[in-house]
Amino acid sequence: MRPLLHPSIEDVRLEAILHALSDPVRVAIFADIAGADCPQRCSAFSSVGDRAIPKSSLSQHFKVLREAGLIRSERQGVEMRNISRCPEIQERFPGLIPAILDAHMAERKTERAG
Amino acid sequence: MRPLLHPSIEDVRLEAILHALSDPVRVAIFADIAGADCPQRCSAFSSVGDRAIPKSSLSQHFKVLREAGLIRSERQGVEMRNISRCPEIQERFPGLIPAILDAHMAERKTERAG
DNA sequence: TCAATAGTTCCGATTTCCCGAACTTCAGGA
DNA sequence: TCCTGAAGTTCGGGAAATCGGAACTATTGA
Structure with a gap:
């Protein structure tokens, strides 16, 4: 296993953030992690909504979120603990993540309703 | 030529907006159109930065922006006039577009500088 | 009617995405 | 120490999206 890559905050690209969150599964995962008050395991998202996500796809989704700089992942024993990097991103791109999360909630x- | 498709504002998807703006050429085009005080022709973007954009690719980029609901395009004689739909989107997803445009400017x- | 201009469409090559299967890593047991 | 199971990762091939050159359409002006 190669080590996990986390870009330093100044290397985080808007392009990568928007691409990462333009997928319905990933934005749902990220919204959950950002809203949680403790680290979330990957396996917590083996289904999103009513849709089952294969392990390999889930792993790729976490990789995309991680390498976009949206989350930080840390191996803890056999599992992975994922937290959001919202505070750092807020410094670099003020208001971006809250606006996207608001839009996501509004849409849901x-x-x-409809 | 098939007619141009413009989703009604309630059919605009966050996913589509983020996908459309996750491309460096498209976000540059959209930022220009959103910042302009008059409609912009497609051919105004035959190069973006120092990069030349082939006509067919440019046409596809405009289609993506249009079908995401970000711009409205109208044929005026031989050319196309493109305006942003920011006011409508602001109603549906308050603060989303300004946050993305701010982030884009901050990054540029x-x-x-770097 | 002809030529020029602005965009669109078609289509083949390249790239990216998806997910099943096999693999790695780690934590308990026995 | 060797199993076994659980949690993720990597590999590989088929599906889907993207890119761009060439041909096409629509409109204006001479």
């Missing part, structure tokens, strides 16, 4: 509300 | 500044 209207699709439940 | 640091890459010139």
Whole structure:
């Protein structure tokens, strides 16, 4: 296993953030991690909504989120603990992540209602 | 030529917006159109930065922006006039577009400086 | 009617994405 | 120490998206 890559905050690219969050599974995972008050395991997301996500796809999704600089992952025994990097990103791109998460929540509300 | 598709504002998807703006050429085009005080022709972007964009690719880029709901395109004689749909999107996803455009400008500044 | 201009469409080559199968790593047991 | 199971990663091949040159369409002006 190669070591996990985490870009330093000044290497984080807007392009990579938008690409990472332009996938419905990834934005759902990230919203959960960002909203949680403790680290989340990868396996917590073996299904998102009513959709089952294969392990290999899940692993790729976490890699994309990680390498975009959105989350920090740390191996803890047999599992992985994932936390968001919101505070750092807030410094670099103020208001970006809150706006995206708000939009995501707004959309989820209207699709439940409609 | 098939008619141009513009989603109604309630059909605009966050996913589509983020995907459209996750491309460096498209976000540059959109930032220009959003910042302009008059409609912009497609051919105004036949090069972005120092990079030349082939006509067919440019056409695809405009299609992606249009179908994501980010711009409205209207044929005016032989050319196309493109305007942003920021006001409508602001109603649906408050603060989203300004945050992305701010981040885009912040990034451009640091890459010139660095 | 002809030529020029602005965009679009087609299509083949390249790239990226998806996911099953095999693999690695680690933590308990026995 | 050697199993066994659990949690993720990597590999590889088929599916899907992207890129761009060439041909096409639509409109204007001479």
